[in-house]
Structure formats: structure tokens, C-alpha cells
Amino acid sequence: MRRHSIRNSIGPKIPSYSKQRNIRDPAYKSQCIQKLATFLGDIDTKSLELPTVKEFQSLFRYFYMQYEPNTEALDSKFEDETVSFLKLMKYPYMTEITKSQLISISPHSWPALLSMLTWLSDISSNSNIAPVEESIDSLFYEFVCESFKQYMITGTESREKEEYFNKSVNELIKKREEETKKLKVKLKEEVEKSFNLQNKKLNEINSELTKFKEYKVKDIAEILENMRIRKEELIRNDTIDLSKATELDSKNKENELQIESLNSELNFYEAEVKNLKRIKDDLKIQVDNQGITISEVSSLRLKEDLLNKQIEESKAKKYQFNTLKSEEENNLNLKMMDLQKEVTEFVKVIKNKQNSYKNDEIFDITDENVFTKDLNLIIFRLKEILGECSVKFQLSISERSSLVGKKTDLYKQIERYNESFKELTEEIIELSNQYIKIKENFDVLEKRSEKEFDLLKKCIEKLKLEGQESLVIAEQEYTLALTKFDLCSINLSNKKDSVEKELNDSLEGISSRFSVIDDLLRKINKK
Template sequence: MERGRMSRATGSRPSDLPMRVQDSNRMSMVYTTPQSKFGKLSIPKPQSGTSERRTSFFGARTSGAGMPRNSIMSGFGGTEKIKDARPLHDKSFVQQCIRQLHEFLTEQGYPGTLSSKTLQSPSTKEFVKMFEFIYRQLDPTFEMPNSKVEEEIPALLKALRYPFVLSKSSMYSVGAPHTWPQALAALVWLIDTVKINWSLMKQDLLFSDFCEDSDSIEEGAEYNKLFLDYTAETYSKFMQGDDTFEEEDEAFLTKLKKLYNVDEAMLVSMEEKHRMLSKEVEQLEKESQTDRLMTKRMEKMKLQADLKKLQSYRSSLETFEANLEKKASELDDELDTTVSHLETLKHERNELQHLLQNQKFTPADVERINREKRELQQTISSLSKSLEDAEQHKWNEEIAFAKAKEKAELKLAEYHKLARKLKLIPQSAENACGHDFEIRPSECGPGSMVQYKMQIQMRLRKLISDVEEENSRLTNANLSLEESCEQVNFDITEKSNDVKQLREQIRKLDERLDFDMQEIAREEQEWAAEIESVENHCKLLEKKVNYGYDEAVQQLKAAQQEYHLVLQETNEERRTVANNLASVFTTAADHLSITEKCLEDLHRQVQRVCSKAVEEDKAAVQKLRETLKSFKSKANSL
């Protein structure tokens, strides 16, 4: 029977029997320990993921409002079968039971193999191994018999007062879909029994007079006397038909406060402070999640920052536009100067043409000038043709020379590559022996190339002879090493036989050592059991002392989580701003490069047109000047 102390779980009822009517106004602090309720503010701790998944594997209570009180213990004393109210054919319930079984076996170091397939439909042998492992947590000396297992397991469950019947026929096909949920539920019930047994083993006797730690207030005789009086009084009223015990609760609570010197003012202030902090945390969480005004303000700040960046970009573009206009004005001035110069040349050409037209020549002079002109043109055409032939010949020779030079460079590159692979280049290489095998076409002329080649060939022949001598020497050394290796292998064979004999002796010694180690391990297990009981007692004391410290650590973790959340949001905003800045700068740089390219193309077109016009005008003026000079020379000769 569980010890008559106050349960740790907040909100459980003090009576040992079920209530007939649910009372929502029940005092939640009646079943809390004095240290956890009166010493510090009781703040519920967050439950772990496994504890949230726990389900009560005991069936619904058979006693209730519609049953007489004398039927409460009928399930334990009579032969009436209790109907299993657990949803054994619900897949979610079965999976939850499988997870709990897997967690328990893994935590306790189950020696067999655990897999999802094994726990979904195990064989009878695997079920027996799991049952034996769990039952050994209750009785370490238990050994499963080799025969009649289908009778032994139901008998053991019945001896442990398992409230439901597990038939013998179900043991023959445990993994079947209609029998495995019942066997699984029995294993889970057995696990709960093991955990209850562990919790009872950790507790002390009913009265602290027989314990070593009799100076503990909670475990003292005064506390036990108060609790037993309260239990007896409430149970007597419960048997008379009452379901609420508000007066007894208040009296018991008053006595506990008086016993433990509870400061109610401090409790009220701490509860008010906790309520205010909880309300502030909820408000902050709501503001961080649904504050649309703050979101719009942040968007406004981002847009204002973007507007400032665009304004600065616009001012830079205006400055760039002013520079471009200045360059364009300079180009216009240069173009005007070129046009004026062109006009001057045209005016000079007109004057020369007018002078040419006003000259007076006889028909014979004109015929002679035309004949000389045709002769000069023929001479010019013949000279131009010879010049083109000479340029074509020169071009062909240059192409042939370039091809020959390219072939020579390829061969030279292959020679250098092979020489580097053979470690002949550079002069300080491993196989160069201080000689320079590198060929430098820029240093040796056409005449000295043959001599340079002969020198390199002589050095290479000498190097080949040295390599052959070294190879023969290494071959002889290799033969001698092979002979010595054969001798060593023979010695190794003899030593291996000796090693086998030594290993046989070592094996015998190991068997003797294993036997001694088993004896030592058995003694260590006994000592470990005693040490574990002492450590459990120490852990219980530490848990009582460190309760307030755990609460402070949890508050610190909550504050750190909130800080990390704010820090993550700040980093995300910084990354967003950086990405926006990068996109704006990229767009500006692309626009600037496109504008510069367009202006450069325009400038090249203007230069091309101007240069073409100037060249055409210069060619015409030069031609006219040469004609005028020839006419003047002929006129002077006449």
C-alpha cells in the first residue's frame, strides 16, 4: 500500500476513493508538499515530451455515483471479471503503448534487438524475453522456465493482481492482430507496476521515528499525525455520503501553515507578482506577434531609408549628367573647329580650281599634258602592281616563318616538359648534376644551336650510363635483400609456432581470469546495490534543496530564449536591409555601365565621321596641289 503522505501532483484529490460528483472548487493545494507550496511560489514546471504522452493504463474506476459503496473493493476480493475499458483496438493507443514499451526497454538496457517491426508483431519467444526482462526489475532472481510458458505468464500476472484476464491460448500466437494489443497492455501495466515499486523503494517508513533522518519536518511524526487525522476524518464523512470536505481542508491547511510557519503575506505578494509577470509575458508575446502598427512603422523606416538612398543616387546621376554635358560641349567645340578648318580647305580648293580654269593653254599643250598624264598613270599602275606583289611575297614568307617558329617552340616545349619530368631542369634539379639542360633560343644564335645541341646530347649520354650503373647496383642489392628476406621468413615461421604455444597458455590464463572476474563482478553488484540505495537517498535530499534553484534556472532559460528570439529577429532585419542595399547598388552600377557604353559608342561614331571627312578633304587637296605643282613646272619650262 502506498505510503500515507501528500502526493506531489498538484490538483489530485486527498481521498483514497473516487468522487461521485466532480467539484471544480476543490482546493488545489491540499495534495502538495509543504516545501513546494509554502516555501516558494508554486509555478507549474513544463512537462517533458514523454510525460505529455503518458496515458493511464488502468481501466476506468468501477465505483461511481450510481454504485453502492460496498462494491468498491469487489474487483479485488470476488471472482467477478472486470471489463477492460482501455481502447485496445485503437491504433493510436497501441502505437502509444509501443513507444512507452520501447522507451522503457531502451532506458533499462534491454539486451535483445529492438525494432519497429519486432514491436509491431513480435513472436512468442520475443514476448517471453521482454516479459522476463521487465519482471526481473521486480525480482532480480527470477528465471523463466523452459516449459509451460503459456501457463506461467498468466499465473505471474494474476499473482501481481493484474485486473484483467490474459488467456493461455493467446500465448501461442502473441503477435496476432487480435491478441497482441492485450499482451502489449499487460506489458505496459507491468512497467507501471515496476515504476510504482521503484517509487515505494525510495520512500521511508510510515513514521519517521524509525528512520535515520528523523529531524526532517515533512517526514516527522507531527506531519504524519496531522495527515492521518485528516484522512480518517474525511474518510468517515465520505462513507457517510459526503463528497466535499471544505471545512476539513481549511482546518488541515491552517494546521500545516502553523506547523511550517508559513508567511501568507509573502505568498500573496509572490502570487501577485507571478500573475503580473505572466500577464506582461503574454502581452509581450501578443505584441511581438500581432503588433501591426510596429510592423508598419518598421516598413515606413525601411521605405524612408530607401528614399534617402534613391535621392543620393539621383544626385550622383545629376553630377554624372553634368560631367557628360561638359564633355559633350568640349566635343562640340572640337567639331566646330574641325568644320571651320574644313571650310578653309574647301575655300582653298575652290580658289585653286578657279585659277586652273582661268589658265590659257593651246590644244597641243592640252594634248601633250593628257599624254603625259596617261603615261604617268600607266607608270603608277605598274609600280602599284609590283608593290602589291612584293607585299604578298613578304606576307607569304612571314607566314612560313611563323609556322616554322611555332613547330620549333612546340618541340622545345615538349623537350622542356620531358626534362622537368626527368628532373633535369632547372640546373639545381635532382638529376641535373649541376648541368644546365635548358635550351634558350633567345641566347643562342642560328650557328651555335648545333653546338648547343651536341653539348646537351653528350651530357644526356653520360647521365644514361650513370643511371644504368646505378640500376645494376640496385639489382644486385635487391637479390641480396631477397635472400635475407627468405631467411627472415623462415625465422618468422619458427617464431609463429612458439607464439601459438604462448597463446594457448594465455587462453588458459584468460579462462581462469574470467572466472575470477565473475566472482569479483558478483561482489561489485552487491556493493553497487547498496551504493545505489544511498545515492537515491542523497538525490531525494538534493531534490528538496534544489527546488528553488530549478525554478530560477527555468526563469533564466525563459529569459535567454526570449533574448535569442529578439536577436534572431534583429539579425533577420539586418540581412533584409543588406539584401535591399545590394540590389539597389547592383541596379545603379548596371545603369551606369550601360550609360557609359552608349556614350562611348556615340563618341567613336563622331570621331569616325570627322576623321573620314578630314581624310577625304586632305586627299583631294593634296591631289590638287600636286597637279598645280606639275602645271607650274611645265609652264616654267615652256
């Protein structure tokens, strides 16, 4: 979102420097300090002899903000952004600047940094950097982007950003109102100035008219000569004015052609802005129509946490089950071993008793029958116990197999959920990155087009005003000269008529006197 202002502002105005210089020369250092202090204005030269890291960063930030108002990159990574900024500015002595010098100021590293700051001051003096003007549209786009980013991250709207946006808009409106008031006052002063100038010219014409009225008849010849000279001068001025008018006409035509080219360029930028707005709307629709929402993502995260908890619980249960199973198996094995021992001992006892009964002559058949019945009952009971143990063992084995199956199913389900969640998160991240990149490009192009649009408007208005003012001034001068010429010619014609009338009157008086003299001479001759 940056660098376009640097490319547009510097251009060919970078001064050329000689490679042979001694940055550690005291005279060169004092010259750089004096030049930098003159450029910065209200600053102590002693603070520039060996400043702190914070003071140096504030000085560099001042020059950086003249070309790039957004200082986020500079605040986050000062040394990396400084090196890239100087490379972009085509600093001719990049070999003297290292990242370690930018984070620790020492008497050894300061001369190179001082020379770099002096070079930036020269660039700023030679460059005409257009000020970054805020507008309500730019504030609105910034508010929308920041709110959308926060909503995508937190899922909640921010009232603070809305209040900050309203406050910024109100401040911008107040600023524009103050500028409008200043322009109105300036326009009023210009109008009063032009009005006073016109009044001055009218007073001069009135003074000339009063002078013409005070002239005597005997000064007619001189007046006629002056009028002839004045007429020739007016004719010359008219020819000059006509040549100026033709030049102004040609300039006006050139300005019209330039305005047409600027209008075509303006139409091109407007079409580009419309295309960017269309891309922005398409991206917004794509984001709105994507297959997953923030609520679904949060629910998937909750499900993932729940499944992880269930996995942990199943692992704990499995461990407990395995321990119980091993204990039961050990107990069953011990019991089986005890039973086998008892059975073997019992069988031995029975065999011994049978042998003893056979050898014993006093053997009671009833005791033998009772003994065999008890033996059968004991064997039957032992078989029942063994059957119950085998059933329990089979049940435990089946329960274990079912738990193992459930465990595998849970693992598969968790893997599926994890894969789907990863895919969805990757898609969301990719879409958000694409949107942020396109939005940043759109903001950059929009700001650049707005700046160029404002500059074009100013150029067009300036050209129009210059053309109109020059034509109006030429027309006013021409009409003023014509009025002066007409007034002079009217005065001369009036004076000529008065002189002719006086001459005729004098001739009539002379002829009447001559007639009287002739009559007297005739009378004398008759006498």
C-alpha cells in the first residue's frame, strides 16, 4: 500500500553527487549540520552533533512521512524499512549504511547517517511533494476495511471505530469550512482590489476630461497634435492588443487541447476506478456466498474441542480397562491354578481313599456312595464356576473388542473432522489473504487516482482561470482604450465645431464690416 507517492514525486529531480567525499571531515560535518538545521528550522545544532537513537529515528521519520504517510512498516521494523526506503529513493551511498548503524548511534556511525539525512533534506527541498489530502470517501473506505478485518478476526462489530470515523468526518468538515471561509475572505479582498484599481482608472479618465475642458482655444493646434500622437499611440496599442489577443487565442486553443487530453485521461482513470469498484463488489459477493460462515467455524472449533476431550476420556478409559483386564486375567489365572492344584490334590486323595477302601475289609458301601455323591456335587460346582468364569472372560473380550471398534470409529471421525476443518481454514485464509491483497491494491490505486484526479481538476481550473482572466483583462483594456479614443474624438469634434462656429462668426462680422465700409466709400464717392 505504498511507494506510489515516492515514484511520482521524485522523478528526475534527484541531484547528482560526487563519489569523492570525506564524511569524517569536520568541515563537511559542520556543513551538513548547518544545512540540516536550516532545513528543519527550530532545532539546536548541538543536538545534531551526536543524537540518541530515538532522536535519529524521529528525524528519519520526518523525512519518511513526506513521501509515505503510512508509518506502520517503519514502526514495526525500523532498520529493514529504512534500508528498503533508501534503496527505493536510489541513495547513492548505500554501502555506507548498515542495519547495525540504524539501531545503535556511535561517533563512528553518525557521520554516514548525518550525510544520509542531509541528502534527504536536499531531495525534499528540490521535490514538489503534493500534500496528502483526506476525503470523506477515503475515511469511509478505511473505516469499512478496519471494521471488516476486526469482524473477520473477532466476529463482533466495533463501536469505537464508528465513533472515530464520525469524529474524523466532523473534523474534516470543520477543516473544509474554515478553508472555505478563508477563500471567501481572500476572494473578497481580490474583488475589492480590482474594484479600487478600476476606480483609479476612472478617476484618471475624469481628470483628463477636466483637463480637456480647461484648455483654451489658442491651444487647439497643440491639442490636435497631442490628439494625433495619442491616436497613433492608441493605434499602436490596438495593434499590440490585437497581437496579444491572437496570442491569447492560440494559448486558449492550446489550453483547450490540453484540457481535452486531461479530460480523456480523467475518463480513463474514472473507468479504472469503476473497474476496481466492480472487482471489490465481486469479491464482497464471493466472501458473502462462501460455503462456511464464522458461526460454522466457531461451531467446528467447539466440536473439535469436544472430540479432543472425548479422545482424552476414551484414552483414560482404555488405560483403566486395560489395567482392570490385566488384573482380572491375573486373578483368573491364579484362581485356575489354585483350582487345578485343588483338583489334582483331590484326585490324589480320592485315589488314595479308593486304594485304602479296597484293602480295607471293613468297608461300608453306604459311606462310599455318599462320598461319590459329594464328589460329583463338588465337580459339578467346579464346572459351573469354570463356566461362569469363561462367560465373564468372553464378555470382557467382546466388550474390549467393541471398545476398540468404537475407538477406531472415533479416531476416523476425528481425522475426518480435522481434515475438513483444515481444508475450510485453508480456504478461509486463502480467501481472506486474496481479499486483503486486492483491497490493498484497490486502496492504493484509488488513492493514487484520487490524487491524480484532484491534480487534474486543479490544473483544469487553473488553466481555465488563467485563460479567462487573460481574456477578460485584454477585453477590458481594449474597451477602455476604445472608450478613451471615443471620448477624445468626441471632445475634438466638439472643439472643432466650436472653433469653426467662431471662425464663421468672425468671418460674418468681418464681411458685415466690409459691407459697411463699402457703403461708406460709395457714399463718399457719390458726394
